[in-house]
Structure formats: C-alpha cells, structure tokens
Amino acid sequence: MTELIVRQLKVGTMDNFVYIIGDEKTKEAAVIDSGWEIDPIMDAAVKDGLKIKYAIATHEHFDHTKTLRELAERSGAKVVVHENSPLNGDVRVGDGETLELGGEKLKVLHTPGHTEDGICISAGMKLFTGDTLFIGTCGRTDLPGGSARKLFESLHGVIMKLPAQTLIYPGHDYGDVWFRALEEESKRNPALMARNVEEFLALFG
Numbered sequence: 377m378t379e380l381i382v383r384q385l386k387v388g389t390m391d392n393f394v395y396i397i398g399d400e401k402t403k404e405a406a407v408i409d410s411g412w413e414i415d416p417i418m419d420a421a422v423k424d425g426l427k428i429k430y431a432i433a434t435h436e437h438f439d440h441t442k443t444l445r446e447l448a449e450r451s452g453a454k455v456v457v458h459e460n461s462p463l464n465g466d467v468r469v470g471d472g473e474t475l476e477l478g479g480e481k482l483k484v485l486h487t488p489g490h491t492e493d494g495i496c497i498s499a500g501m502k503l504f505t506g507d508t509l510f511i512g513t514c515g516r517t518d519l520p521g522g523s524a525r526k527l528f529e530s531l532h533g534v535i536m537k538l539p540a541q542t543l544i545y546p547g548h549d550y551g552d553v554w555f556r557a558l559e560e561e562s563k564r565n566p567a568l569m570a571r572n573v574e575e576f577l578a579l580f581g
C-alpha cells in the first residue's frame with residue numbers, strides 16, 4: 377500500500393468542499409465532487425502531477441456536480457455516479473464496489489437519506505461523506521429523495537461501524553474544523569450521538 381495524496385479545496389459560494397485523491401506511485405487520481413469551479417481543481421492536480429481518472433459524484437445535487445461533466449471532458453476522466461442517480465454517469469456503481477487508483481482502492485458505501493443516490497467514498501482510513509455527514513451535523517432530509525430514517529441507518533448502520541480513527545471529510549465547510557476523526561466526532565455531533573432512531577427523528581426528522 378502506498379500513500380494517498382489528499383487535497384481538500386473549498387470552492388464556490390455554498391462552502392462546498394471538493395477533494396482530489398491521488399495514488400502517489402502511479403499519480404492516478406479521483407476528484408470527489410467538483411463544485412462550482414474547475415480551474416482550482418485542475419491547477420491542484422497539475423501541481424501534484426496527477427492524472428484524473430474518475431470524477432465522482434457523492435450525490436446528485438447541483439452544488440456538488442454542476443461542473444463534473446466538464447471536468448471529466450477536460451481531464452479525460454470518467455464520471456462516476458451511484459446506480460440510483462439521475463445524473464448521466466459513465467460508470468454507475470453500487471454499494472461495496474471499488475474503483476482502482478494504481479495500487480489503491482476506493483470503496484463505495486451507499487448512504488441514502490440526504491438523497492437516494494448518496495454515497496460515501498472510503499479510502500484507507502479516510503471517508504469522504506458528501507452531504508451524508510458534516511462536522512457537527514448531518515445532511516438535510518427534507519429535500520426530494522430525503523429520508524430521516526434512511527439517514528439514521530446510513531449514519532449508525534454504516535458510518536459508525538467503521539474504525540474509530542477513520543477521518544471524516546465532509547462535502548461542506550459547516551463545522552469548526554475541516555475534518556475530524558470519527559471517534560471524536562461521534563462524541564460531539566448530535567446526529568451521531570442519537571441513541572436510537574426516535575432520538576434522531578426528534579432532532580432531524
């Protein structure tokens with residue numbers, strides 16, 4: 377296992393985070409959400425000598441995906457979406473599938489609740505959570521395709537089962553830090569502190 381290069385960029389007017397994840401050895405890279413502007417992403421990739429192979433949508437919302445097709449066309453990448461996504465993807469992935477970056481594997485975890493096509497991307501001990509989980513809170517459940525019960529299951533049945541030292545990298549800058557270990561986050565984030573679905577629904581339903 378080689379090291380992963382991870383770049384976290386904040387773009388646009390809605391505090392979106394986009395990520396570039398690269399395999400240090402082969403320089404193959406994935407972009408997770410592209411947000412509002414492509415140039416900062418392309419510039420960062422060039423600086424690190426990375427070739428973007430995948431442009432991954434964590435979910436369908438425009439603030440994450442409006443530039444994804446253009447990014448793919450400019451970089452020669454394939455657009456990756458969940459199989460439930462209304463977006464036009466070159467690769468449609470389901471829960472548990474993996475994408476290869478050189479010697480590294482990115483694993484897809486289906487985490488519906490904010491939208492039906494919500495996915496998290498697991499890379500080593502890092503988890504890129506889109507709008508499923510933020511630092512300090514979780515994604516909205518009142519938009520089309522949202523379900524608080526499904527989000528509870530995604531947070532507690534999927535994410536909370538991951539190793540405690542997993543670093544949570546969210547899709548927006550809504551917290552006091554840009555990323556945090558799951559163990560620490562689970563002690564201060566009300567969405568993770570809810571002890572059962574009833575408590576969760578009382579806060580986020």
Ligand SMILES: [Fe+2]
Nearest residue numbers: 435437490507
């Ligand atoms: Fe969203």
